[in-house]
Amino acid sequence: MASRQALIALVAQHNGEHPDTYFIRKAYVDAIVQAGGIPLIVPPQPKERVAAALSQVQGLVLTGGVDVDPRLYGEQPRPSCGEISPLRDELDLAAAAYALQHNLPLLAICRGVQVLNVALGGSLVQDIPDEVPGALKHRQQAPGWYATHAVAVQPDTLLSSIVGSGTLDVNSLHHQAVKRVGKGLRIAATAPDGIIEALESTEHRFVLGVQWHPELMVESCPAARAVFEHFVQAAAAE
Numbered sequence: 001m002a003s004r005q006a007l008i009a010l011v012a013q014h015n016g017e018h019p020d021t022y023f024i025r026k027a028y029v030d031a032i033v034q035a036g037g038i039p040l041i042v043p044p045q046p047k048e049r050v051a052a053a054l055s056q057v058q059g060l061v062l063t064g065g066v067d068v069d070p071r072l073y074g075e076q077p078r079p080s081c082g083e084i085s086p087l088r089d090e091l092d093l094a095a096a097a098y099a100l101q102h103n104l105p106l107l108a109i110c111r112g113v114q115v116l117n118v119a120l121g122g123s124l125v126q127d128i129p130d131e132v133p134g135a136l137k138h139r140q141q142a143p144g145w146y147a148t149h150a151v152a153v154q155p156d157t158l159l160s161s162i163v164g165s166g167t168l169d170v171n172s173l174h175h176q177a178v179k180r181v182g183k184g185l186r187i188a189a190t191a192p193d194g195i196i197e198a199l200e201s202t203e204h205r206f207v208l209g210v211q212w213h214p215e216l217m218v219e220s221c222p223a224a225r226a227v228f229e230h231f232v233q234a235a236a237a238e
C-alpha cells in the first residue's frame with residue numbers, strides 16, 4: 001500500500017505583480033517529487049471544479065503567497081496589511097474546505113497555515129512588527145535555505161513525531177501569523193517571542209501547517225525533508 005505513488009495537488013500561486021499569470025515556485029514541486037509524490041498544480045477555478053480536481057488526489061499542499069483578506073476573519077484591513085488576492089483566497093479556502101471535509105492529508109506552508117487557520121474560524125496578526133511589540137525578525141533578509149530563528153516543537157504532536165520535540169531552527173519569510181487559533185487545531189510549535197509557527201488538526205489523520213518554508217531547506221535540513229516524506233507517505237497510505 002505505502003509503495004503506491006501519491007498524486008499531490010498544489011494550489012497555484014497568483015499575485016498582482018503578474019496578474020495574468022498563475023505560477024508555482026519550483027521548490028514546492030521539487031520537494032514533492034523528491035519525497036516520492038506526483039505533483040498536480042491546481043489553478044483558480046469555480047469551487048465545484050476545485051473539489052472535482054481534489055477528488056482525484058491523495059494529498060494537498062497549500063502554498064505560500066500574499067496576505068489573506070482580513071475580512072475573511074472578521075477584521076478590517078490595517079494599513080500594514082499587505083497585498084491580497086481574491087482569486088487565491090477563493091481557491092485556497094475551497095481547497096482547504098475540501099481537504100478538511102474529506103480527511104485528505106494536508107500540508108499547509110506559510111500563507112497555507114494562515115489559510116488553514118482562517119478556514120477553521122481563526123484569525124491572523126495582519127503585520128507582526130505593527131501588532132506584536134518586541135517580536136523577532138520574521139521576514140529574514142538571509143537566503144531562504146538559511147535558518148534564522150528557533151521554534152520550540154511541542155511534545156506529543158504530529159509535528160514532533162516527524163521532526164522530534166525540542167528546538168528546531170527554521171527560516172522565516174512572513175510578516176503575518178496566526179492569532180486566535182481555529183476550531184479543532186492545536187499549536188505544534190512557537191517562536192521564542194510567542195509567535196505561533198505550526199498548527200495541526202486534532203481531528204484529522206494528517207493536517208499540518210508550518211509558518212516556515214521547509215521546501216527551501218530540503219537540501220540543508222533533514223527535518224525539512226522529513227516533513228515532506230511523512231506527508232507523502234500519509235497520502236500514499238490513503
Ligand code: MN
Pocket residue numbers: 138149171172173174191195197211
Ligand atoms: Mn517566523
